[in-house]
Amino acid sequence: MDNSVPAASAANGATARPAIDTHLPADLRTPLRPDAFALSDDEKIAAIAAHFREIMLVLGLDLNDDSLSGTPKRVAKMYVQEWFKGLDPKHRPDVRLFENRYQYHNMLVERDITLFSCCEHHFVPIIGKAHVAYLPGEHVVGLSKLNRVVQYFARRPQVQERLNRQIAEELKNALNTEDVAVLIEADHLCVMSRGVNDTNSSTITAEYGGAFGRDEALRREFLRLIGK
Ligand SMILES: Nc1nc2c(ncn2[C@@H]2O[C@H](COP(=O)(O)OP(=O)(O)OP(=O)(O)O)[C@@H](O)[C@H]2O)c(=O)[nH]1
Numbered sequence: 001m002d003n004s005v006p007a008a009s010a011a012n013g014a015t016a017r018p019a020i021d022t023h024l025p026a027d028l029r030t031p032l033r034p035d036a037f038a039l040s041d042d043e044k045i046a047a048i049a050a051h052f053r054e055i056m057l058v059l060g061l062d063l064n065d066d067s068l069s070g071t072p073k074r075v076a077k078m079y080v081q082e083w084f085k086g087l088d089p090k091h092r093p094d095v096r097l098f099e100n101r102y103q104y105h106n107m108l109v110e111r112d113i114t115l116f117s118c119c120e121h122h123f124v125p126i127i128g129k130a131h132v133a134y135l136p137g138e139h140v141v142g143l144s145k146l147n148r149v150v151q152y153f154a155r156r157p158q159v160q161e162r163l164n165r166q167i168a169e170e171l172k173n174a175l176n177t178e179d180v181a182v183l184i185e186a187d188h189l190c191v192m193s194r195g196v197n198d199t200n201s202s203t204i205t206a207e208y209g210g211a212f213g214r215d216e217a218l219r220r221e222f223l224r225l226i227g228k
C-alpha cells in the first residue's frame with residue numbers, strides 16, 4: 001500500500017519523528033509520520049480536497065451539483081484549519097503565568113470547558129465538557145489558557161483516554177505542579193450514531209495528579225464543585 005504523502009514537497013521530510021508533544025511522555029504523543037510537516041496548510045487542503053472528491057464520486061454523488069461542488073474544499077479546510085489544527089504545534093498555546101500576589105492556594109476549578117474532538121477510529125465527533133483544577137503555588141495561570149490547552153489537544157483525531165492524559169501532562173508542565181485534576185465527560189458519535197447506536201451512554205475519564213490523587217477529600221471537593 002502506498003503510504004506516502006501525496007505531494008512533491010513531501011520528499012523534503014525528515015526521517016525522524018517530527019517535533020510534536022516532545023514535552024510529553026513518549027507513550028502520550030499523538031503518533032505522527034516522520035514527514036508530517038512536509039506539506040504547507042494550502043498543500044494539505046488541496047490534497048485532502050482531491051481525495052474527498054474521490055470519496056464523493058465513489059458514493060455516486062454528482063459533483064456538478066452547485067450544492068455539492070464546493071464540498072471537497074470545504075471539508076479539507078475544516079480538517080486542516082479547524083478540526084485537526086491541534087496536529088500542528090504552531091497552534092500550541094503559550095500558557096501565561098502571573099505571580100500569585102494574592103496568595104490564593106485553594107483549588108481553582110475551570111469547569112464546563114467546551115470540548116469538541118474527533119474519534120480517531122471513525123472520524124466522527126466527540127462532544128463534551130472538560131473540567132480542570134489545580135492548586136496554585138507561587139504563580140496563577142491566565143484562566144483562558146486552561147480552555148486553550150483543552151482545545152489544542154482536542155483538535156486532533158483522538159481517543160478520550162489519551163486526550164485526558166495529554167491535557168493533564170501539559171498542565172502539570174505549564175503550571176509547574178503535579179497538583180492537577182482533569183475530568184472529561186463526552187458523547188462519542190461513533191457510539192451514538194452507528195454500531196451499537198446508543199444515544200444514552202456517555203464516557204467519563206479522569207486523571208488526579210499530586211494532591212488530588214493522595215487526598216480523597218480534595219478529590220471529592222473537586223467532584224462536588226463540578227457537580228458530580
Ligand atoms: N477506549 C476508547 N475506545 C473508543 C474511543 N472512541 C471510540 N472507541 C471504540 O473503538 C472501538 C473500535 O473497535 P472496532 O471493533 O475496531 O470498530 P467497530 O467495528 O466500528 O466497532 P463498533 O463501534 O462496536 O461497531 C469501538 O469499540 C469504539 O467504541 C475512545 O475514545 N476510547
Ligand SMILES: [Zn+2]
Nearest residue numbers: 119121122190
Ligand atoms: Zn469512534
